[in-house]
Amino acid sequence: MCSAVRFVDAEGNLYFGRNLDWECGYGEKIVYTPADYNYQPAFNAKDRNHAVIGVGIVVDDTPLYFDCANDAGLAVAGLNFPGYAQYAEDSVNFTTNVAAYEFPLWVARSFTSVDDVAEALKNVTIVGKPINDRYPVSMLHWIVADATRSIVVEYTASGMHVYDDDVDVMTNQPEFPVHRQNLINYINCTPMMVKPVRWGGAELKPWGAGLSAHGLPGDPNSMSRFVRIAYANAHYPDKQGEKDNVTRLFKTLSSAAMVEGMSAMADGQYEKTMFTSGYSARTKTYYMATYDDPTIVATPVSDFDATSNKLQTK
């Protein structure tokens, strides 16, 4: 399972991050794609040369991003969506064709805002073409965010769906509208301290703080994580400064993190939060912590050579 979140700090700077929950890693690193990198889209898309930083792997000199952000403060993450995602089998004439594997790269190379992405997606086909035989097509949906808002992009049997994500979180299956509607089941949950009540002759006092959120789902399934991270994101108080906002990002994501042993996949292997990563548009820094080493490592864009045309990893 995976979970993602977006929020802005008190000055309106974007913070965006995700948990990558899986049974194994892919050798992912921080990958920097400079503006002058020779990106050759899989089909007829045009490269608009935004520099990109994110987490991914490099295959055939192409950065395959799990999540990334660009120099304009636009960020995107891919999350599993099997059983629902259904890409086109081939390119479609008179539309912009984007291979599923390049979707985050294409978004971040091409656009400066969520509004522009949403407009472009009106005429986009996502094609289920693998980059090569070693890496089959992943069935994903994506959350795209900037300092103003976020959207969820789902490509299913009925085509392209772009949803306004007014709670600024995403997890896995099912479709975004189901997650969004399910939140109504939890609107009784609040962070307020519960007052003592009388039931007949008895005075009932709360155990302590937290009782007002009783019923918030604690299990690792996708719908439960959506509720939990939406609750955490909605109630986290505004923070000043980079440090407290990065803490907010990682703590909010930890509310939906997967602990090894809690959830086995179909093959019997346990899922765990392999890494948590995120971007601060305030300082143009990518942050990452792994399951085995929770130290949050900061990689500012300035660590890379922006004048080069080569992919760079750290």
Ligand SMILES: C[C@H](CCC(=O)NCCS(=O)(=O)O)[C@H]1CC[C@H]2[C@@H]3[C@H](O)C[C@@H]4C[C@H](O)CC[C@]4(C)[C@H]3C[C@H](O)[C@]12C
């Ligand atoms: C496994 C990852 C998603 C994690 C997730 O959402 N888990 C949910 C588990 S469950 O089903 O809901 O149980 C996804 C997110 C991004 C994916 C990667 C990126 O799309 C980049 C390439 C794309 C290639 O086609 C396949 C390898 C790959 C390197 C992908 C491997 C894998 O599918 C990743 C790493």
